[in-house]
Amino acid sequence: MGTLYENNDGSKSYLIKRKQIHTISRYSNLSEYAIDKALKENVYNNKQNWQKFLRLFFFSLGIGFSVSGIVLFFAYNWAGLNKFAKIGLIEGLIISTIIATQFSKVNIKIKDIILTGASILVGVLFAVYGQIYQTGANAYDFFLGWTVFITIWVLISNFAPLWLLYLILINTTLVLYSQQIANNWSEVFISTLLLLVNSIALIFTIYFGKERVPNWYIYTITLFSAAAANIGIIIGIYDNEQTYLLILIAIASCFFVLGVWHGLKVKSIFYLSVISFSVIIIFSTLIFKISNGALFLLLISLFIISSITFTIKLLYILQKTWLNGK
Amino acid sequence: MENKDNINELMDYFRSIENEPVEFDEEAIYSAYPRVDGNQPLSIKILAAIGGILASFAFLGFILIAGLYESQFVSVLFGVMFISGSILVNKKYNKITTDAIGVSCYIIGLLLLVSGLSTDIELNGVCLLYILISLGVMITVQNYMLSFVALITIVASIITLILTNKSYGMANIYVIMSALFMTYIFLHETLFITTYKRLSQLYNPLKIASVLSFLAGLVLFSNNKFISLATRYNWLHSIVIILFIIYVLSNVLSILNINLTKHKILIFAFAIITLLPTLFFPPISGAILIILISFMINYITGFVLGITSLICFICQFYYDLNLTLLTKSILLFLTGVLFIVSYLFTYLNINRNEE
Numbered sequence: 001m002g003t004l005y006e007n008n009d010g011s012k013s014y015l016i017k018r019k020q021i022h023t024i025s026r027y028s029n030l031s032e033y034a035i036d037k038a039l040k041e042n043v044y045n046n047k048q049n050w051q052k053f054l055r056l057f058f059f060s061l062g063i064g065f066s067v068s069g070i071v072l073f074f075a076y077n078w079a080g081l082n083k084f085a086k087i088g089l090i091e092g093l094i095i096s097t098i099i100a101t102q103f104s105k106v107n108i109k110i111k112d113i114i115l116t117g118a119s120i121l122v123g124v125l126f127a128v129y130g131q132i133y134q135t136g137a138n139a140y141d142f143f144l145g146w147t148v149f150i151t152i153w154v155l156i157s158n159f160a161p162l163w164l165l166y167l168i169l170i171n172t173t174l175v176l177y178s179q180q181i182a183n184n185w186s187e188v189f190i191s192t193l194l195l196l197v198n199s200i201a202l203i204f205t206i207y208f209g210k211e212r213v214p215n216w217y218i219y220t221i222t223l224f225s226a227a228a229a230n231i232g233i234i235i236g237i238y239d240n241e242q243t244y245l246l247i248l249i250a251i252a253s254c255f256f257v258l259g260v261w262h263g264l265k266v267k268s269i270f271y272l273s274v275i276s277f278s279v280i281i282i283f284s285t286l287i288f289k290i291s292n293g294a295l296f297l298l299l300i301s302l303f304i305i306s307s308i309t310f311t312i313k314l315l316y317i318l319q320k321t322w323l324n325g326k
Numbered sequence: 327m328e329n330k331d332n333i334n335e336l337m338d339y340f341r342s343i344e345n346e347p348v349e350f351d352e353e354a355i356y357s358a359y360p361r362v363d364g365n366q367p368l369s370i371k372i373l374a375a376i377g378g379i380l381a382s383f384a385f386l387g388f389i390l391i392a393g394l395y396e397s398q399f400v401s402v403l404f405g406v407m408f409i410s411g412s413i414l415v416n417k418k419y420n421k422i423t424t425d426a427i428g429v430s431c432y433i434i435g436l437l438l439l440v441s442g443l444s445t446d447i448e449l450n451g452v453c454l455l456y457i458l459i460s461l462g463v464m465i466t467v468q469n470y471m472l473s474f475v476a477l478i479t480i481v482a483s484i485i486t487l488i489l490t491n492k493s494y495g496m497a498n499i500y501v502i503m504s505a506l507f508m509t510y511i512f513l514h515e516t517l518f519i520t521t522y523k524r525l526s527q528l529y530n531p532l533k534i535a536s537v538l539s540f541l542a543g544l545v546l547f548s549n550n551k552f553i554s555l556a557t558r559y560n561w562l563h564s565i566v567i568i569l570f571i572i573y574v575l576s577n578v579l580s581i582l583n584i585n586l587t588k589h590k591i592l593i594f595a596f597a598i599i600t601l602l603p604t605l606f607f608p609p610i611s612g613a614i615l616i617i618l619i620s621f622m623i624n625y626i627t628g629f630v631l632g633i634t635s636l637i638c639f640i641c642q643f644y645y646d647l648n649l650t651l652l653t654k655s656i657l658l659f660l661t662g663v664l665f666i667v668s669y670l671f672t673y674l675n676i677n678r679n680e681e
Contacts, residue, residue, distance in 0.1 A: 023355060025520055026527070027350060029348065033344075038339075038340065047581055053621055054672055055669060059666070062662050063662065065659070068655075068662070070655070073655040273369035273372075274369070298388050301385070305381045
């Protein structure tokens, strides 16, 4: 049923969900009055919720508009500021935010958010520097510098969005480096690198992260790594690149096997679904490459349908055994 | 079993709040219940949906490559077959994979139909045909996904009719009627789910489809920037929407126990004065209407849609304003201060009321 909660007068009642009310009303002769009462007591928002909402609404609108006004004001005057003012302003912001995280007494979550803001400001600082001095540096230099300079903050922070930002920066640096400097790296090689970097980050997170790592973060990195592996293998199949493709396939297989083992160990369907979906895609591309006609298209479609159905059935049975075993 | 205990408790709860004796069709409730709780994790659902969609497209690919679409008659025939197939599949099975197959079959059927008929009837006729078919599908099948797609087809056909015939009058009527429809559906949930069993199952898709159709109307017909048909009567849309907002606000005020007429009039005046500058830009008041009614019935999807569209519309409004950057920044800052003042005002009032 819904969750049990305590009323204001101490009695306990269940919070019924909307779907349950809909289902029951379809198969009974309850009157409008009863359904209305049930909805108002359990589903619709009451006075306290409205008060909270209105306060939050006005406060957010107020802060949003004021901050936008201030930012636009600076944007208006930006061209006219001299370069010391520009860089000094941003550096001043970074310093003040870091001081705020160290010496103020707010909630640790807010401190983490401020630290993330400071890390983003470091990027802004480098961008402004590049814009003022027109150094002509490659974009990857900018991302590399940004990554290196926020490393310490990321390591001490234990804050998932900041780690995600850090990983995005590392990936972007690698990709831009390969495009601007190391032009002879093949796509398969880049994908292998990305797969390695992301899976090492994933393993690091799972084994050293203790309990506090949020699920969305692990799932996102898993998706990144699986995507890198998939894209690399698909490009490799079409490119006829033998050496790196074999290495990629070897590493990807280790990754998939590890993923399946971990998924079975922590009883989470997610890893198994992602890995099975990747394997299905890879095999379909393989069949597509050696096909040469309409009939093969039908064969591929039949293969996809049957493998997905089989996988879903398998996952469903696994899920049921886990639920019953609890 | 867990489910049976839950259902028994639910039935007891309803017996306690109803004045007259109640009958429950217990067997039907027991069989409908497992789908209500939805134990399947999201990953399986996504896989199943992708599987279903791929299955239908595979079959479509086979038909296209076999060259069957070149004959008009065969196209129409296959179109009708696909659409009826989707209805049959949804009537017989009730799983996610078959949902996805049903929806893809329906869409492919519609496309085949139009490719077969495109030389015989023009766009207007096609839109009307789509509306009729979708209505029929909605009446026969009570499946969430398929009804949702059918409703979206109806809305898209109506919008296409208005756009291609450049009918300014109908555009105005569309915006006003969709606002009315949406507010009515949201505020009369009880009426919809108790009247007919079929209507009850259509209620959820109707809710989201009404919000989407209202947003589409705002973006296309009230907005001077986008596509073609922005009318000169924008302010009319704003006035109607603001009237609806006042109506909803009166409901909200009764929930908040603010009953003095003096206070009520003050609040209404504040709302009207705040929204008056956006008179020629109805989307902003429209978004606020969506936020208010979604919050009232605790409909999270609508709420999130409302907030996101409010942010987009406010950005667009200020971007289009013909003032210098300096004036805009000052204006933004002053508006922010106004809102913070109202926040403090409501905060103080609430504290004072509770003492």
